[in-house]
Amino acid sequence: MTKPKFYLTTAIAYTSTKPHIGNTYEIVLADAIARFKRFEGYDVYFQTGTDEHGEKIELKAKEAAIEPQQYVDNVAAELKSIWDVMNTSYDSFVRTTDKKHEAIVQKIFKKLYDQGDIYKSEYVGLYCTPCESFWTETQAVNGLCPDCGRPVSPKKEESYFFKLSKYQDRLEKYINEHPDFIYPESRKNEMINNFIKPGLQDLCVSRSSFKWGIPVTFDEGHVIYVWIDALTNYITFIGYDPDGSSEQFNKLWPADLQVIGKDIIRFHTIYWPIILMALDLPLPKTVYGHPWLLFDNDKMSKSKGNVLYADDLVKEFGVDRVRYYLLHEIPYANDGSITRELLIEKTNNDLSNILGNLVTRTVSMANKYFDGVVSNPKVTEEADDALIQSVSSLSDEVVQKMNEIKVAEAIDLIINVLKKCNKYIDDTTPWALAKDESKQDRLKTVIYNLIECIRICASLLAPFMPETSEKILNNINAEHTSFEDTKTFGLTADGTKLNNAEIIFERIVEK
Numbered sequence: 459m460t461k462p463k464f465y466l467t468t469a470i471a472y473t474s475t476k477p478h479i480g481n482t483y484e485i486v487l488a489d490a491i492a493r494f495k496r497f498e499g500y501d502v503y504f505q506t507g508t509d510e511h512g513e514k515i516e517l518k519a520k521e522a523a524i525e526p527q528q529y530v531d532n533v534a535a536e537l538k539s540i541w542d543v544m545n546t547s548y549d550s551f552v553r554t555t556d557k558k559h560e561a562i563v564q565k566i567f568k569k570l571y572d573q574g575d576i577y578k579s580e581y582v583g584l585y586c587t588p589c590e591s592f593w594t595e596t597q598a599v600n601g602l603c604p605d606c607g608r609p610v611s612p613k614k615e616e617s618y619f620f621k622l623s624k625y626q627d628r629l630e631k632y633i634n635e636h637p638d639f640i641y642p643e644s645r646k647n648e649m650i651n652n653f654i655k656p657g658l659q660d661l662c663v664s665r666s667s668f669k670w671g672i673p674v675t676f677d678e679g680h681v682i683y684v685w686i687d688a689l690t691n692y693i694t695f696i697g698y699d700p701d702g703s704s705e706q707f708n709k710l711w712p713a714d715l716q717v718i719g720k721d722i723i724r725f726h727t728i729y730w731p732i733i734l735m736a737l738d739l740p741l742p743k744t745v746y747g748h749p750w751l752l753f754d755n756d757k758m759s760k761s762k763g764n765v766l767y768a769d770d771l772v773k774e775f776g777v778d779r780v781r782y783y784l785l786h787e788i789p790y791a792n793d794g795s796i797t798r799e800l801l802i803e804k805t806n807n808d809l810s811n812i813l814g815n816l817v818t819r820t821v822s823m824a825n826k827y828f829d830g831v832v833s834n835p836k837v838t839e840e841a842d843d844a845l846i847q848s849v850s851s852l853s854d855e856v857v858q859k860m861n862e863i864k865v866a867e868a869i870d871l872i873i874n875v876l877k878k879c880n881k882y883i884d885d886t887t888p889w890a891l892a893k894d895e896s897k898q899d900r901l902k903t904v905i906y907n908l909i910e911c912i913r914i915c916a917s918l919l920a921p922f923m924p925e926t927s928e929k930i931l932n933n934i935n936a937e938h939t940s941f942e943d944t945k946t947f948g949l950t951a952d953g954t955k956l957n958n959a960e961i962i963f964e965r966i967v968e969k
């Protein structure tokens with residue numbers, strides 16, 4: 459049987475500066491989903507990358523006295539290394555300065571122009587002459603350039619525009635008829651009521667005031683401005699071509715899930731679907747606009763001095779603590795918050811006290827009482843039933859949450875079963891059973907039940923904390939770790955010999 463495909467993308471990151479931990483949430487979130495889908499048996503294709511054109515980059519490169527290409531090469535390399543530090547399993551890391559992408563974007567622009575969806579007109583904005591930059595009214599507060607503080611003045615520039623208005627009714631109908639298109643649902647109403655219903659303004663899709671962009675082939679001096687360059691990465695890099703697309707494209711498109719930040723949901727649920735409609739392509743099945751990760755409930759910024767970086771945190775706490783924090787502490791629809799102190803507190807509690815403690819205690823007992831050999835004589839008591847039931851249904855419940863992209867809640871389900879296991883130890887008091895010669899088979903059963911719970915929970919934790927999962931499964935010498943194996947209690951064979959107990963997460967004690 460061929461596996462069903464699952465095409466998953468993140469937004470491409472703008473390469474103007476090094477990403478902070480808040481900007482790293484998205485790739486980790488998407489990675490957890492990609493890993494989970496692979497675990498479930500999907501043929502996953504996971505794409506991420508960088509958005510490398512635009513005026514801001516041109517200016518940054520000028521400040522650094524290097525060529526823009528050199529500048530984006532540096533930032534893209536740094537960004538990719540952070541994605542790798544976070545142990546993310548992307549299949550493809552794309553960059554919009556790729557020559558093949560540029561050529562297809564030019565073809566797309568020309569096609570849209572030829573069919574009348576793009577037309578030439580005038581862009582009116584507030585211009586700062588020394589900076590050679592256009593600003594919007596909201597950017598130029600009090601009529602001053604946000605970069606240099608000099609006064610700006612209205613200026614006209616010849617530009618190409620994309621006819622969003624032409625597709626407005628079709629888009630509204632589509633959104634209403636496809637309840638899974640925009641997640642969270644609250645954002646769907648916002649898009650329709652605040653943006654579509656009042657009427658879409660045509661979109662400026664070219665500029666001539668800067669050069670660092672993909673040239674418009676049929677009009678010298680114009681470069682393609684952000685949207686048609688950046689948004690189309692999702693199709694160009696898998697082989698879309700207006701003259702005939704690749705087999706890979708036909709297999710993968712439409713995307714199954716596009717994960718983006720909540721700040722760019724409008725671009726991805728209005729501009730992007732309209733571009734696709736104009737190209738006569740199907741729309742992605744789901745676009746999820748995730749909330750933000752704030753620093754102590756405040757936006758992270760260099761000027762506020764409250765920026766945390768992923769690589770620093772990983773160096774200090776290890777990758778799985780950081781992954782766990784990001785995936786578990788940011789809810790589905792509301793912003794999350796991070797500080798070093800919170801990270802220590804949460805991971806000490808969940809990973810050291812609940813998870814680590816359970817594994818170490820159970821494996822130690824098995825080693826102490828039975829030389830590490832596990833068996834199930836099935837001397838059951840009432841307390842066993844509830845535990846076995848909750849771990850047996852866990853896999854299905856986790857799948858359901860993951861399908862709704864409620865990753866934090868999926869992890870919560872696993873943590874709850876681990877808590878029940880700790881309570882089960884307190885209730886069954888293995889240390890008391892050990893002292894009673896007649897209770898040896900009951901003690902074996904208790905330990906067996908715990909090992910099975912650990913096996914299933916550790917297998918299900920793999921997409922979120924790959925290294926930790928592997929370590930635990932290795933510790934209990936688990937053989938049955940496939941997705942199907944998480945649905946059945948009792949697969950650990952009698953006579954399985956555990957390895958020595960390991961500390962899974964050492965508690966962090968602040969000096």
Ligand SMILES: [Zn+2]
Nearest residue numbers: 586589603606
């Ligand atoms: Zn200026």
